[in-house]
Amino acid sequence: MRGSADTELTVEPDETTAVPPSLWASWEVRQAVLHSSPGMVIAIARRARGLRQDQLGIMAGFSQSAISRIESGGNLAYDVRVLRIFQRLLSIPAHLLGLTEDEVGIAPIDVRRPRTNDCPPTLVQNIMGGALDGHGLLMACAPAAFNAGRDDARNSSPINEEVVRQLLFLRRVVNDADSWISSSSMLPAVRQLYEFVDRLRPLAKGKWRTQILDIAALYAEFCGWLHLQTGDLPGAAWWTERSLQQAQAADDQQLVAYAYRRMSMQAELEDDDDRAIGLARAARRHDGLDPQLRAMTLQQEAQSQARIGEEAACLNKLDQARKLVEDITPVRTPEYRLGSWFQVRHVELQRAACCVDLGRHREAIAQYEHLRNEGTPTCRWLLGVHLSKLAFAHASTGGMEQASIAGSEALALASSSGSILISRELRKLHPWSKVSSIAGILNALP
Structure with a gap:
């Protein structure tokens, strides 16, 4: 026209x-x-x-x-x-x-592929060969996994410290892979790894049986997360409940608390903020939680409090979370450890997101820009969620050009990751659907 x-x-x-x-x-x-x-x-x-x-x-x-x-x-x-x-x-x-087909503009450098000096020798060549899909991931992990479960005549039990170490390493591999393989592609591989670990339990005795049970719970928790990412909330609930039961049987209070936190996320996606707050609080009732894990439960509660407009309580929880982790330097270990990646920048990203939900849009924009100028890295799905929040804040203050830029970048991440968490946030741009660039983003949502 x-x-x-x-x-x-x-x-x-x-x-x-x-x-x-x-x-x-x-x-x-x-x-x-x-x-x-x-x-x-x-x-x-x-x-x-x-x-x-x-x-x-x-x-x-x-x-x-x-x-x-x-x-x-x-x-x-x-x-x-x-x-x-x-x-x-x-x-x-x-x-x-000068773009690649899946270019998203910011490299997710926070979660990287395993370094060769972190890897058991059986995995180095398989993992470092290039980008993997879910099937390739399983094939890369299989040699170490089946080596781990092999009954070695030199040992009285096929389950020992080396088996536990390799299974925990594999759990870290699949966690890191969440940054470059879509959740739907990973699910079959992670389910098979869970089933393999669960079948090892009858082979284990004494303390090794408890450790294998705990590792199975870690894989079940990640299955729940992948189901949540793809929008399958019943599947997410089933796997998270299974993780909770196995973590309770293994008496792993850290993982029990983490499962409650994950349930809080699921309740939020169902728009049940009161239940989400209650589950986040239930997670903190467990004794001896690591500071990072306790901070994560505080952040989760703050997120739901922002959604229902409890501004003072929300900001207080974020301040508490920051205080818990501000002196902690994350330690990268070959084996997976719950919450080891969590640090101050994650609290401050959540503070910006909460400002959006509380209607403090200009403050949110300033916070996001400050974090971006510091080069804050983050994993793919989380980056997409925060870019979507930033797009909403810009649109709310009339900055349609900036909203289009942030929204388009989030859209690329939603398409490549398949995360419904990103798509859910981007759909909140609907009030501006008459703006052609925003309409294009909404129409292109997966």
């Missing part, structure tokens, strides 16, 4: 002229790529679709002057989040803008 510069324009992507595939191989595009000019590629694609700069700006949530600066090679032309918006709107092949 065309109109005067003073007329509000509504331009949807399907109203534009189709672009012949030959355009991407044209001399003009090749020269733009050769000179590393993504802005020029965007300009070529825009003109090929019969759009003016102001029309493209309306579609993308940018001003006409911003589009001009992007096409002229300004700083925004090299922002991955911005490029992703135009790549989607104009159907530009990703590589022509």
Whole structure:
């Protein structure tokens, strides 16, 4: 649709002229790529679709002057989040803008793949060979797992300290894999690993039986988490309950508390905030909790209190959580340990999220920008949730351009991870669905 510069324009992507595939191989595009000019590629694609700069700006949530600066090679032309918006709107092949097909703009460097000096020798070559899907993950873990369960004639029992160490290492491997493999892809592999560990219990005696039971509970807890990520709340509840029962049988109070915290998350997803608060408090009633785990339960309670508008109680819980972990430096160990990754930056990310839920949007934006300037790394699903929160805060204060950028980046993470936690937050942008760039994000949600 065309109109005067003073007329509000509504331009949807399907109203534009189709672009012949030959355009991407044209001399003009090749020269733009050769000179590393993504802005020029965007300009070529825009003109090929019969759009003016102001029309493209309306579609993308940018001003006409911003589009001009992007096409002229300004700083925004090299922002991955911005490029992703135009790549989607104009159907530009990703590589022509210097993007990969699954580029999300911020590398999840907080949770990395296992380093070779952390790994048992049986896993090094399998794990470090490249990106794995769920089947590949299981195949990588299988040699160590079945080695672990082998009845060695030199031992009176097939279950010993080395078996426990390898099974805990595998639990850390699958936890780390959550940063680069989608939850739905991982579920079959993790379920099979749980079933294998659970079958080891009859082979174990004395203290080893208790340890195998506890490790089985750790795998069951992670199965529950993966079901939650994919939106299967009944499955999440079943596996978390199983984890709780096995943790209680093993007398592991840390894992019992963690299971209650996970149940609190599930109650929140069911919009039962009172139950979520009660479960978070139940988690803290267990004696001897590690400071990091206690802080995580405080943060979980604060999150639900923010949702029901209990501002003072929410901020008090976050202050308590921060105090518990502010002097702790996370220690990376080869074996999995509950909550070992949790530190101050996670509390401060939650503080920003709670500010969004409490309606303190400008404060939330300032907090998120402060954390981003510090280079705060985080895992993929959590990054997506907070980018969605940031998009909502920007939209609430009229910053549609910034909302589109943050929302598009969150959308890329939702698509690659399959996390319903991200999608759920992005759907809260619905009040601004008449803005073309926001409508594009909502329509593209998985």
